[in-house]
Amino acid sequence: MFYREAGQFYTTYAKDQGIFQLKQDKYGLWGLLFFAFLVVPIGLYLLVQGGVMAGTTKDYLYNSILLLLLVNCMAAMGLNILTGYCGQISLGTAAFMGVGAFTAYKFSTGMNYRVQKEDNAGELVSTLVPILPQIDNPIALILLAGAVTAIVGVLFGLPSLRIKGFYLAVATLAAQFFLVWCFSRVEWLYDYTSSSTIQIPLLKVLSFIETGTITFGMPDGSTKAVSVSGFLVAGSETLKVPDGAKTIVSASGFILTDFSKALSSPDASRAVTGETFRIYPVPETKYIFSLAIVVVFAFIMKNLVRGRIGRAWMAIRDMDIAAQLIGIRPLATKLLAFAVSSFFCGVAGAMLLIFYLGALEGAEAFNINESFSILFMVIIGGLGSITGSFLGAAFITLTPIILINVQPAISDVFQDKALVEHIQFMVFGALIILFLIMEPLGLSRLWQIAKEKLRQWPFPY
Amino acid sequence: MSATERQFGDVLLKVDNITLRFGGVKAITDVSFEIREKQIFAIIGPNGAGKTSMLNVINGFYHPQEGTITYKGNPRQQMKPHEAAETGIARTFQNVALFRGMSTLDNVMTGRLLKMSGPALRYYHQKLANLPVINYLTYPAMWFGDLILDSLYWGPYQREEVKHRKAAEEVIDFLEIQSIRRTPVGRLPYGLQKRVELGRALAMEPDLLLLDEPMAGMNLEEKEDMCRFIIDLNHEFGTTMALIEHDMGVVMDISDQVVVLNYGRKIADGTPNEVQADQDVIDAYLGVAHEADLEEK
Numbered sequence: 001m002f003y004r005e006a007g008q009f010y011t012t013y014a015k016d017q018g019i020f021q022l023k024q025d026k027y028g029l030w031g032l033l034f035f036a037f038l039v040v041p042i043g044l045y046l047l048v049q050g051g052v053m054a055g056t057t058k059d060y061l062y063n064s065i066l067l068l069l070l071v072n073c074m075a076a077m078g079l080n081i082l083t084g085y086c087g088q089i090s091l092g093t094a095a096f097m098g099v100g101a102f103t104a105y106k107f108s109t110g111m112n113y114r115v116q117k118e119d120n121a122g123e124l125v126s127t128l129v130p131i132l133p134q135i136d137n138p139i140a141l142i143l144l145a146g147a148v149t150a151i152v153g154v155l156f157g158l159p160s161l162r163i164k165g166f167y168l169a170v171a172t173l174a175a176q177f178f179l180v181w182c183f184s185r186v187e188w189l190y191d192y193t194s195s196s197t198i199q200i201p202l203l204k205v206l207s208f209i210e211t212g213t214i215t216f217g218m219p220d221g222s223t224k225a226v227s228v229s230g231f232l233v234a235g236s237e238t239l240k241v242p243d244g245a246k247t248i249v250s251a252s253g254f255i256l257t258d259f260s261k262a263l264s265s266p267d268a269s270r271a272v273t274g275e276t277f278r279i280y281p282v283p284e285t286k287y288i289f290s291l292a293i294v295v296v297f298a299f300i301m302k303n304l305v306r307g308r309i310g311r312a313w314m315a316i317r318d319m320d321i322a323a324q325l326i327g328i329r330p331l332a333t334k335l336l337a338f339a340v341s342s343f344f345c346g347v348a349g350a351m352l353l354i355f356y357l358g359a360l361e362g363a364e365a366f367n368i369n370e371s372f373s374i375l376f377m378v379i380i381g382g383l384g385s386i387t388g389s390f391l392g393a394a395f396i397t398l399t400p401i402i403l404i405n406v407q408p409a410i411s412d413v414f415q416d417k418a419l420v421e422h423i424q425f426m427v428f429g430a431l432i433i434l435f436l437i438m439e440p441l442g443l444s445r446l447w448q449i450a451k452e453k454l455r456q457w458p459f460p461y
Numbered sequence: 462m463s464a465t466e467r468q469f470g471d472v473l474l475k476v477d478n479i480t481l482r483f484g485g486v487k488a489i490t491d492v493s494f495e496i497r498e499k500q501i502f503a504i505i506g507p508n509g510a511g512k513t514s515m516l517n518v519i520n521g522f523y524h525p526q527e528g529t530i531t532y533k534g535n536p537r538q539q540m541k542p543h544e545a546a547e548t549g550i551a552r553t554f555q556n557v558a559l560f561r562g563m564s565t566l567d568n569v570m571t572g573r574l575l576k577m578s579g580p581a582l583r584y585y586h587q588k589l590a591n592l593p594v595i596n597y598l599t600y601p602a603m604w605f606g607d608l609i610l611d612s613l614y615w616g617p618y619q620r621e622e623v624k625h626r627k628a629a630e631e632v633i634d635f636l637e638i639q640s641i642r643r644t645p646v647g648r649l650p651y652g653l654q655k656r657v658e659l660g661r662a663l664a665m666e667p668d669l670l671l672l673d674e675p676m677a678g679m680n681l682e683e684k685e686d687m688c689r690f691i692i693d694l695n696h697e698f699g700t701t702m703a704l705i706e707h708d709m710g711v712v713m714d715i716s717d718q719v720v721v722l723n724y725g726r727k728i729a730d731g732t733p734n735e736v737q738a739d740q741d742v743i744d745a746y747l748g749v750a751h752e753a754d755l756e757e758k
Contacts, residue, residue: 318560327546
């Protein structure tokens with residue numbers, strides 16, 4: 001009744017070609033963005049302040065659920081460009097994410113290489129020599145990660161001219177195994193550490209806004225320290241904290257970190273004595289930052305797929321012979337899809353390292369299971385749909401977490417611990433099968449049907 | 462207006478002694494013909510005569526082993542399908558080859574892809590390509606600029622989209638498919654799908670339009686519509702067309718020149734009236750009585 005196109009006429013082609021056909025859709029999306037950007041962080045903050053929710057629960061919600069969800073949304077969008085819009089099946093998504101993560105790491109540490117010299121005692125001493133200045137801006141790191149991954153993606157996309165379908169999927173498996181092998185064998189990539197683990201250095205975020213020292217004012221004189229930058233996002237800044245300060249608040253009033261918790265950290269003694277104090281990335285800022293990146297890239301993806309590039313991709317996907325006879329160059333079009341898709345995946349990988357994990361081991365974080373789970377997100381969410389990427393990522397990411405959280409309830413019934421854990425996998429698998437039987441075109445199709453039903457409501461047709 | 466009174470232009474496409482082999486099988490043997498501008502040219506013949514293979518040769522999908530093709534006065538090198546499309550050859554298919562996941566409008570807009578160039582690259586071609594600067598740098602920069610404009614759907618790129626949307630809407634108006642603009646083509650009935658496919662080819666503004674059985678599987682009304690579109694296109698816009706069709710009534714009514722193929726060989730070439738009277742053609746279609754059969758009687 002309220003959701004229909006009646007009375008909405010467009011008088012110019014420019015308006016008719018807008019992203020939203022219906023005003024209700026537009027308002028709905030703005031509402032969703034408002035909710036995600038403002039209601040979630042402020043609401044959770046108020047819940048914690050009001051004592052309804054424990055501070056650890058809030059951190060768990062951000063660090064383990066929301067950030068992972070955003071990273072997965074990004075990766076699912078990337079794969080959906082390639083598989084959903086251009087019709088090229090890829091099993092190398094996780095490896096491309098890995099390229100993004102390692103690129104971000106190498107640029108953030110200044111592209112170290114090892115120099116080995118014999119010292120006076122005749123022993124081999126190795127030192128790391130940086131080639132480039134260290135980049136501590138996460139946006140620059142993420143864009144660089146995307147660009148490098150795009151180049152790698154194009155290289156591994158070259159076989160797509162000759163091979164199609166499942167055979168191409170097998171060819172991309174080569175990318176998966178080769179790149180993951182590099183992550184654990186090419187020592188330069190992880191700075192020659194024995195555990196082949198990479199850890200992102202603490203980043204000074206938005207350093208282009210504020211480069212000098214951050215001073216504090218104390219509005220109520222006793223318990224709070226306020227950052228003048230007003231906007232400390234992920235990463236760290238070195239702050240001078242006055243004696244007795246309990247909380248650090250930005251000028252905008254946004255709580256950056258709970259200072260009382262920081263007091264128990266190893267740096268606490270220095271903080272109390274009024275020396276410099278380091279703020280670690282707080283979940284809220286990481287969340288807002290990741291969310292903004294995902295929203296911007298979703299917008300870019302929507303623009304690409306509704307324009308000439310997207311049409312060329314879909315033409316290749318739907319009927320490649322007819323596409324060629326229209327004048328679409330198959331190789332260039334497919335390689336562009338590989339490049340853009342890999343760019344998105346590289347960004348997702350860099351986000352995984354910078355915002356979600358902080359430190360990771362390449363061979364473990366980007367193994368083939370990860371590739372498969374992203375492919376499942378895209379298939380369950382709906383091929384060739386941006387909404388589908390989000391829905392699929394949410395389904396695959398959240399269902400296991402929900403199942404883990406209901407586990408205590410089940411374990412009361414069954415008593416057997418191993419059985420309960422297996423039940424979780426069984427339920428997850430059954431849900432996937434059920435969804436695919438109900439709607440092979442994915443969750444996005446269900447969403448579309450729901451919208452059509454809503455349009456006709458309260459009439460049946 | 463009878464076909465003989467009509468005025469045609471120069472020779473647009475000249476096919477000379479084309480032979481196409483697949484291994485030991487000769488699909489086309491030594492076929493030659495000429496298509497003139499503004500002509501409706503028909504290729505007919507029994508099943509398996511090599512008609513579709515001939516179209517595939519013309520738009521670069523098959524590469525003949527012998528013979529030459531002269532297009533717009535220039536002998537054509539072996540080319541890929543998308544290169545043939547760039548020279549202005551459009552094509553519809555015997556079994557509908559639409560982009561099923563896209564709407565009617567998007568299908569027609571896809572036909573405009575060759576005409577759509579990125580604003581930055583067009584500026585490059587107009588202003589910068591002849592400048593004595595390092596084009597190895599400016600070209601990729603402009604290409605990348607287009608990608609950025611595309612990804613923002615902004616400014617010059619949006620104007621480009623609107624411009625081509627207007628052209629696409631003209632095609633949609635001409636074919637009277639306004640009401641199904643937003644419908645995914647997979648949901649359309651067969652006759653409309655054929656019409657959308659014609660629309661997609663027309664959106665390319667082709668110099669030579671190849672129609673592979675445009676009326677196959679249609680009912681009488683749909684056939685009449687399709688004939689009307691073909692004749693209107695030819696008379697109003699002067700589009701040159703080469704079509705394959707099995708409905709002899711249609712072929713003899715609308716075409717200016719007919720070539721008859723049988724077993725890959727050309728057996729007749731001329732106006733519909735000449736071809737109808739040709740004994741070889743009658744034999745090919747109706748069959749020839751074997752002498753042994755005649756003797757039995």
